[in-house]
Amino acid sequence: MAASTSDSLDKTPxxxxxxxxxxxGKQNMAVSDSSDTNExxxxxxxxxxxxxxxxxxxxxCISIGTGTMNLPKVVSRVGWFGIxxxxxxxxxxxxxxxxxxxxxxxxDRRVSSFALVTQSAFGKIGFWFATVITYLxxxxxxxxxxxxxxTQITRLIGFAGGNLDEKISMxxxxxxxxxxxxxxxxxxxxxxxxxxxxxxxxxxxxxLAVTSLQHKYTDVYHGPEFDGAPTHEFIIGKGIxxxxxxxxxxxxxxxxxxxxxxxxxxxxxxxxxxxVANTLVCxxxxxxxxxxxxxxxxxxxxxxxxxxxxxxxxNAATIVIIVHCVFALPVMLVSxxxxxxxALGVMPGILGKKKELAWRVFMRTVxxxxxxxxxxxxxxxxxxxxxxxxxxxxxVFFMVPVFCYVKLLxxxxxxxxxxxxCGVLAAIGGVACVxxxxxxxxxxQTAVQLGHG
Numbered sequence: 001m002a003a004s005t006s007d008s009l010d011k012t013p014x015x016x017x018x019x020x021x022x023x024x025g026k027q028n029m030a031v032s033d034s035s036d037t038n039e040x041x042x043x044x045x046x047x048x049x050x051x052x053x054x055x056x057x058x059x060x061c062i063s064i065g066t067g068t069m070n071l072p073k074v075v076s077r078v079g080w081f082g083i084x085x086x087x088x089x090x091x092x093x094x095x096x097x098x099x100x101x102x103x104x105x106x107x108d109r110r111v112s113s114f115a116l117v118t119q120s121a122f123g124k125i126g127f128w129f130a131t132v133i134t135y136l137x138x139x140x141x142x143x144x145x146x147x148x149x150x151t152q153i154t155r156l157i158g159f160a161g162g163n164l165d166e167k168i169s170m171x172x173x174x175x176x177x178x179x180x181x182x183x184x185x186x187x188x189x190x191x192x193x194x195x196x197x198x199x200x201x202x203x204x205x206x207x208l209a210v211t212s213l214q215h216k217y218t219d220v221y222h223g224p225e226f227d228g229a230p231t232h233e234f235i236i237g238k239g240i241x242x243x244x245x246x247x248x249x250x251x252x253x254x255x256x257x258x259x260x261x262x263x264x265x266x267x268x269x270x271x272x273x274x275x276v277a278n279t280l281v282c283x284x285x286x287x288x289x290x291x292x293x294x295x296x297x298x299x300x301x302x303x304x305x306x307x308x309x310x311x312x313x314x315n316a317a318t319i320v321i322i323v324h325c326v327f328a329l330p331v332m333l334v335s336x337x338x339x340x341x342x343a344l345g346v347m348p349g350i351l352g353k354k355k356e357l358a359w360r361v362f363m364r365t366v367x368x369x370x371x372x373x374x375x376x377x378x379x380x381x382x383x384x385x386x387x388x389x390x391x392x393x394x395x396v397f398f399m400v401p402v403f404c405y406v407k408l409l410x411x412x413x414x415x416x417x418x419x420x421x422c423g424v425l426a427a428i429g430g431v432a433c434v435x436x437x438x439x440x441x442x443x444x445q446t447a448v449q450l451g452h453g
Contacts, residue, residue, distance in 0.1 A: 051265065052273045057195045058260050059277035061328050064201040064284050067250040068208060069148065069303030069321070070385050071285055072292025074246045076300040077239035080232070082293075083286065085240075085247050090282035092425065093251030093397065097274045099422075100257055100401035106408035112262060114255045115339045118400060121407040130400060131343050134255045137396050138336030139371060140388030141249075142177075145325040146375040147384060148303055149173040152318050159310050167376045173322070174372040180330045181337075182364045200324035205284045207317035209291040211308055216295030230297025242386060244428065245436030249389035250285060251278060252397040259338065303381055337364055380447040387444060390436035398429025 075082035103121070104111050111117045114134055119127035150170030157164045217230050261270045292304045301307055308314045341347065341360065348356045378384065402422045406414060414422075 052269045055260050055264050055270070055273045056277045056280070057198055058256065059274060060198045060281055061195075061201070062256055062332055063250050063277070063281040064198065064205070067385075068201065068205050068284065068288040069305055070144075070246070070381065071250070071289040072212075072296070072300045072304045073302035074243050075289045075293040076296070076298055077236060078243040079235045079239075080293075081235035081240070082243060082247075083290065085243055086282055086285050086289070089244070089247045089251050090278045093248070094271075094275050094278045096397065096401040096425070097257055098271050099405040101261060101270055103401065103404040103408050104258060104261070106405075111258075113258050113339055113342060114400075115343065117258070117404050117408075121404040127343070131339050133392050133395050133400070134339050135336045137252065137255060137388065137392035138332050139367065140384070140392060141332050142329050143371050143375055144381055144385045144388065145329055146170055146174055146177070146371055147379050148381045149322045149325050150375065151379060151381065152303070152305060152322060155305075156315055156318060159315065166379055170372060170375050170379070173326070174368055174375070177326055177329045178365065178368045180326070181333050181368065182361045196327050200320045200327070202284060204317045204321045204324065205288045207313055207320075208288045208304060208308075211311065211314055211317075212291045212295040212304070215309060217297075227299060230295075230299045232293065232297045241432045241435035242390070242439040244432040245389040245394050245440075246386055247285075248397040248432070249385060249393040251281065252393045255336065255339070255396055256332070259334075302385075333364070333367065337367070378444070378448070380444065383440065383444040383447045386436065386440040390433055390440045394429045394433040394436065398425050398432070402426050 071082075071086075078085065100117065103117050107120060111120050115127050115130040118130035122129075147170070150166050150173050153169040153173065154164050154166045157169075257270075257274075261267050264270060264273070288304075292300055292307070296304070296307050299307070305314065305318055337360075341363070344363075345351070346356055346359045346363065350356075351359060402425050406419070406422055411419065
């Protein structure tokens with residue numbers, strides 16, 4: 001390397017153009033952790049042949065999707081103050097991404113995964129904690145996708161005069177998702193899938209926004225979906241902690257950052273790439289959430305598709321979001337699977353190509369089977385997202401990147417204002433985790449008792 005890491009880190013990297021020693025321009029994957037595990041992981045998961053555009057597509061594909069159908073309901077729980085939270089969470093998501101990248105290079109060589117960064121900071125306990133929390137987050141996200149796709153397929157067939165049980169719908173969509181999930185090995189192989197996923201998600205956002213405004217409550221017109229005139233509030237204080245958990249769920253791509261950054265030809269572009277991606281994600285969320293809340297106020301439900309009438313364009317958007325989930329699921333679950341496969345040594349260098357393929361297909365098949373079983377048991381989309389957000393997202397989004405950054409760089413090498421900011425973020429994450437979990441459990445209990453979300 002051109003300079004020692006300690007020298008480079010004495011100068012705090014600029015957010016948009018971090019210029020530490022790892023940006024020598026000719027890395028060719030020489031930057032790998034000294035441990036055998038990390039070197040195997042680099043070989044297994046990192047290929048420096050992706051572009052900044054591919055990085056944006058991967059981040060957006062992970063972030064934009066079914067969340068656009070849940071966030072209008074989140075705004076209804078917190079009021080117009082939710083707009084401020086959307087922007088704030090986008091900025092925090094970018095900032096913790098920058099911090100986590102610095103943590104990746106805090107030692108003399110690049111650490112190549114979310115779990116390995118945590119191991120560098122907190123040892124084996126940190127490694128297994130990060131592996132489990134990553135798996136919970138990614139699998140929880142996929143779980144919500146299976147639920148929303150299955151329930152909406154049944155809803156569409158009902159509009160057409162048919163009848164298909166939600167359990168069968170979920171089984172069909174899980175089988176369809178299983179194919180790309182088991183066939184595609186790393187993020188390098190799914191950039192085209194990500195681009196398609198982003199385009200389908202943006203189409204859905206536009207349809208939801210326009211249709212919501214066209215069918216909002218007025219004194220002259222109000223459809224049967226309204227139970228009186230909807231109300232709007234600026235801020236609902238009790239809903240803020242759970243709203244923070246739910247909104248951070250949409251930006252918590254930290255688990256995929258090492259894989260996205262590891263596939264960029266110019267990793268020094270990661271900071272501004274993430275900023276652009278989060279800006280676009282925030283814009284999409286605001287468009288769907290604000291219009292949904294304007295139209296339906298306190299009567300907004302999750303998914304918001306259930307607020308809308310049976311229209312061809314709405315049904316088309318529903319089909320598109322189902323297709324999006326099929327393409328987006330590999331981006332999310334491949335990241336989690338790579339972490340687990342690393343932990344268990346499922347790599348060609350250890351098992352050989354044929355055994356590695358067999359074990360990878362087996363493990364990922366078991367993962368899909370478990371997710372399908374849970375989806376059938378608790379098919380409540382909004383409540384599942386809230387629960388996953390509280391349990392894992394607050395930890396992945398607020399706590400792990402901050403703690404790893406401070407631990408690996410050292411208190412005395414970080415500016416005091418940044419230490420204070422890190423402490424504030426960790427405190428917010430802790431409150432959102434505990435309070436959000438309590439609200440999510442109560443909401444899920446109610447849904448189970450009533451038999452619907």
